Amino acid sequence: DTAVSQTPKYLVTQMGNDKSIKCEQNLGHDTMYWYKQDSKKFLKIMFSYNNKELIINETVPNRFSPKSPDKAHLNLHINSLELGDSAVYFCASSPSPGGNQPQHFGDGTRLSIL
């Protein structure tokens, strides 16, 4: 059983389109995250939710909107996609918030903007 699953695995789309990435975890964790990893492998946190509530919102364009319908799901919607949005987006979860909990990552969604 996959602990943290993301869909789709690959996303190729045109500039200006709107797209969504979905994430689900079956670990019973309270906290979920979205990270962006660029071509240089830098891993940056974008958002974090704890039990459906937004607790971390980094400096991210408001074209990015996360949504957590329940604590097992965290989706990411991106409006008006730009070339610079091309990256790998990772979903992760941890038992609770804070930087002292091991995180479990999904396989990533590779987003390519044409």
Add this chain to the structure above:
Amino acid sequence: GQQVMQIPQYQHVQEGEDFTTYCNSSTTLSNIQWYKQRPGGHPVFLIQLVKSGEVKKQKRLTFQFGEAKKNSSLHITATQTTDVGTYFCTSGTYKYIFGTGTRLKVLA
């Protein structure tokens, strides 16, 4: 804000050689975690260190947390091709600040 720098950025070693990556912070860290990301894969949690001067071992991997809790190291003894990947350190009190990563290539 808190920053975590890792050196080196890249390292190529011959199989069987040792490898070390260092993680440095300008501020005192509450803890340090290490993750490994295989090429094309996702980060996988390896270990967490909390105490000043703490040393932990996992088979050929040795993790150390500095006395001042501002730096950490990961040492791999006698690298194997399976060690290939990017190693990240991370720390944070309320959110995770990931280091810049060290990409390790092991030449057979």
